[in-house]
Amino acid sequence: MTITDLLLFNFRIFEYSQIQFDDGINVIAGANGQGKTSILEALALFALGKSVRAKQDMDLIRFGQDAAQLRLNLLSKSKHEQLAIKVMQKGKQIAVNQVRKNSISDLIGKFQMVLFTPDDLEMVKGGPEERRRFMNQYMVQSSVNFIQELRTYQRLLNQRNILLKKHQYDAITTWDESLSKSGAKIIFERGLFIRKINEFAIERYRQLSGQEEQLTLNYRPTVDGHSLSDITSQLEEGLKRNLAKDKEKGYTSIGPHRDDIVISIENRPAARFASQGQIRSAVLSMKFSIMDYFKNVIGEYPVLLLDDVLSELDERRQSALIDMVHQTQTIMTISQSSGMQGDEWGASRFFKVAHGIITNER
Ligand SMILES: Nc1ncnc2c1ncn2[C@@H]1O[C@H](COP(=O)(O)OP(=O)(O)OP(=O)(O)O)[C@@H](O)[C@H]1O
Ligand SMILES: [Mg+2]
Structure with missing residues (x-):
């Protein structure tokens, strides 16, 4: 299973952002409070139908806006799928391959992830x-x-x-x-x-x-x-x-x-x-x-999502995690202060996030 790209519109700190992922290891770096976890939260939303951290959906909508929109393109068993979620003040709307669906359960099972925080x-x-x-x-x-x-x-x-x-x-x-x-x-x-x-x-x-x-x-x-x-x-x-x-x-x-x-x-x-x-x-x-x-x-x-966890692990466990990371698409965040760059474990794409703006560094 591979995510090809994610589009965020008025989601959390992001006004409008698009990220194109590599099928290997993707590193998202940034200082505290810049939006790193929010990107993983957005991805997990497609797998679970709800946020891993917000008590209410409303919190996902960018301050002062009416709705948040998210779109995810993925390849599952070589099949292309497009999933879309609109979060409104009251309730959510979803679409699978541009067809409106009535229930969150229509979204479930299309995308699998394992999140580690x-x-x-x-x-x-x-x-x-x-x-x-x-x-x-x-x-x-x-x-x-x-x-x-x-x-x-x-x-x-x-x-x-x-x-x-x-x-x-x-x-x-x-x-x-x-x-x-x-x-x-x-x-x-x-x-x-x-x-x-x-x-x-x-x-x-x-x-x-x-x-x-x-x-x-x-x-x-x-x-x-x-x-x-x-x-x-x-x-x-x-x-x-x-x-x-x-x-x-x-x-x-x-x-x-x-x-x-x-x-x-x-x-x-x-x-x-x-x-x-x-x-x-x-x-x-x-x-x-x-x-x-x-x-x-x-x-x-499934796609592996790692939120700032490498710094929590010693060398032995880091290297076990890195072995795992090489077997599947991985999206990991690192806080800039942690000093880890990702080159040493063969990361293939680097993003920087600052104030909700994502730039593709390499
Ligand atoms: N609904 C919202 N609208 C606008 N901004 C928001 C919204 N919800 C959260 N934020 C802001 O988004 C910022 C980024 O949060 P996030 O948790 O993604 O940061 P982070 O990069 O993971 O930080 P850390 O390294 O501290 O974990 C925070 O500063 C927060 O105030
Ligand atoms: Mg975070």
């Missing part, structure tokens, strides 16, 4: 929401059904929580059947996903650490089960069992919105025992496992 180190030490975001971001990209299921579940869950807060308990039991059906699908799919990427992550971690240490990713749902129907009934029962507690708290205490992944090294939870270096290797292995996963299920590597 310094914040990702929180995946090990941070709260479970970090790890749920990790699962969601990458599962959404490989399955339109998954994004729809997440939305359905979220809607049902919000309604149940409203009923709990309003003390309208009679209506709750009627919600629980659909809530558990939807929730169980998410749990089932996440279980499969984590098992799959665990295989890749184990291997990647060994390569990275150069040691026989074992990294394990264990999916931890609030209810378990072997089959979809098993999980569905477990969840429905669980909701019933926890109803008294939920009434007291005013929210739903079990379901996929409370899922977690336990990341362990040599069977010990990394959040409690891992060193800085082990944490970095674990996070990098998880990201690489996603690259392997997409290669496996889609047949090509």
Whole structure:
């Protein structure tokens, strides 16, 4: 998968900018606050249908403007695709190959990326929401059904929580059947996903650490089960069992919105025992496992987006990352002060960004 060019119009700091990417390594350099992350954010928007950092779409629109427009040209399995997004004060419009589409799900699955930012180190030490975001971001990209299921579940869950807060308990039991059906699908799919990427992550971690240490990713749902129907009934029962507690708290205490992944090294939870270096290797292995996963299920590597991460890594991990970078199209930002130029790892195109103006340096 290769991005050929990106056009930004009134997106964040960019008034009007076009970038033509090389199919190898693209480096975007600039001082702080010039728009580097915004370029990666724009690209990720095409993969996820929403921003990786904005709470609301509106924030993406350049200050004082009515709408932001973005257009991405890409080559996927030698097929040309054009994706377009218009972000308005209220809602988004999308087009695929110049045909207007009604739903964001029409965009999903056309473009896959793996994004790596310094914040990702929180995946090990941070709260479970970090790890749920990790699962969601990458599962959404490989399955339109998954994004729809997440939305359905979220809607049902919000309604149940409203009923709990309003003390309208009679209506709750009627919600629980659909809530558990939807929730169980998410749990089932996440279980499969984590098992799959665990295989890749184990291997990647060994390569990275150069040691026989074992990294394990264990999916931890609030209810378990072997089959979809098993999980569905477990969840429905669980909701019933926890109803008294939920009434007291005013929210739903079990379901996929409370899922977690336990990341362990040599069977010990990394959040409690891992060193800085082990944490970095674990996070990098998880990201690489996603690259392997997409290669496996889609047949090509996704585009790799790196936001100022090289400076976070030591030489060994830098060189592992650079090996990976050479296998797929990569777009990476570096902050100018970091001193790294990109020549040493064979970058093929250089951009400079200053005050939202992008110039092609080489
Ligand atoms: N909607 C918007 N309209 C105009 N400018 C915006 C908007 N949203 C953010 N900005 C500005 O865009 C600038 C660039 O932000 P961005 O995060 O892309 O910078 P960066 O180059 O990644 O910086 P750093 O090196 O610090 O990470 C910021 O100065 C911010 O104030
Ligand atoms: Mg940035």
